[in-house]
Amino acid sequence: MSRLKFYDAGWLSPYALHASYAGLAASLGEGDEAWLVLARADQGHIALGASQYADAELDLNYCRMRRIPVVQRALGGGTVWVDSRQLCLFFIFPRGLAPRSHGALFDTCLDVLVEAYAQVGVTVTRVGGQDLWCAGRKLLGSGAASIGQAIVFGASILERFDAESFAACVDCSSRGFQTWLREALAEGMTDLLSLGYAQRATRFADVLRAVCDTRWDTVLARPDAVQNAAIAAVEHELRQSLELGGRRLVRGGLKINRETYLLEDTTSPWLRLLWRGGSVMRAASADHRIDTVLQACVGRPLAGGRLVYEQALAHGLSEAMAQSLVLRVEGLCRSLGQDA
Template identity: 65%
Template sequence: MSCLHLHEAGWLTPYALHACYAGLAESLSEDDTPWLISARADRGHIALGASQYADAELNLAYCRMRRIPIVQRPLGGGTVWVDRRQLCLFFIFPRTSAPASHAALFDLCLGLLKDAYARIGVEVERVGGQDLWHAGRKLLGSGAATIGRSMVFGASILERFDAASFAACVDCPSRGFERWLGDCLSESVTDLEAAGMLPYEGAFEEALRAVCGSRWAVTTQRPEAHRLAAMSAAELALREPLEMGGRRLVRGGIKIKRGTYLLEDTTGPWLRLLWRDGRLVRAASGDKDFDAVLQACLACPLDDGIIYEQGRLHGLSLESARTLAQRVEALCAGLEPQECASRTA
């Protein structure tokens, strides 16, 4: 049986948390043993995805005022809130032992986490490529990257998700958008406490170790001196000034969970849309006529020119109906349609 080294890193500062897996991955040769790191952040912070820009995604003035650290993590995906009530887990596979692709990496690691949840009595289902849901709400999201000669998978076990702190850090174009964001997070994301299944301290770690033990010989190990040095170097790099000046990862809004986006356009009479799997499930506008059209389109597939047609039926001029349709289509362009139809057990 092959080996898996387990590093229980304990409580770490936000920068040290993300440097821990990044530095360890950089230090590994392609023939080294895989690692699993477990750690907790000693304070709440924002972790930006690798391709995001802080000034496009966040309310920087608020973050500075509250002294909330912002870390540009090496892993992909969107903005996440990380704090003391989350157990952070990172699998690191050097090239020789790594799965054949990032898709295979997600298959392996999410399968292990799903089995660990089952051991503590929590039923989850995999939705899309990177999420685990419980009772129709997102319980876990994950990200991955190739760092050095290793593939890295990361996820957080949400014991309690502080939706309010996260929402306050997001760059919201309006107070209405911020209110809707809070509503969306409450409806779409859950945690072990909300599910009434918060286990005793260390229970998930025990469950995951048992699951991993059926596949590898798991040995607890502290990284050697040169690997600790690589972590320190990675932390220095993460503390460099954040790159600014780009655009949002999601044009006009934010991804709430797989298949669900909150969007707003303020270039004319404001439009605010909650988009789920190719349909509007909530919508509003500062223009009462536009608003009436949007209400008529709720729960209908956004195809075949429905916005334009409803605009004409509600008495909008040809130009106004076309303008509304174009603005909605521009906001929703590029979103992933019907993604929740492809669930894997």
């Protein structure tokens, strides 16, 4: 049984939190032992995915006005809100101990979390390889990255998800978009408090440690002087820069969960879609005729745009307007990497 160093870093600033795992991973050699780092943010903040652009995803003026830190984390994925009502955790495996692939990494780490949730009475289902869902809603998302000679898995245990604060930080193209975003997050996400588990995340940490004890020789540990220096260097870097000047990760909107996206085309007349698994579940447009067509498509598979085209003609739109509407809807949905 290999050894796992268990390090509870406690309450950290947003920059220190994300440096705690990235710096530690960067300091490890191929033959070092694996780590599990736990940490809690002492301030609500936005964590951007490694390949995202802050000015494309966020209302940076609002974040500055409210003094909300924005951190470009080393892990991939989309924008997330992190605050004190979450237990952040990071498995770090040097290459000598790392699972053979990123997929195997998710298998290893998510299996641990599935068992930990079960220990506190929460039954979860793995969805899409990287998420855990409960009662039809997303409870946990995860990400990974290779850092130095190590591979890192990260996730957060949501005790209470603050959808309001997250939605306020997102660059929303309209007030209507922001309202739909808050509603979609409330519908698509869940947390331990909503599921009836009201105890603090520290209790979950104890359960997680017990589960790890069954799989590794788990020992309490703290970073040494060299590792702390690496962590401090990464924290300094995180405070200095954000990626700017690129496009949004999801064209026209953002991902709510693996199945659901909120999208808006601001070209006049604007149109807004809540897209889920190949169908539009909610829609609106500034143009009454377009809005009527979209309402006729709600809840039905779009089938590559044929449904939109047929409904447009059926509701009196011209051939040119019908084709234009199809292109707009397909243009938004195509950015999801799936057929509209």
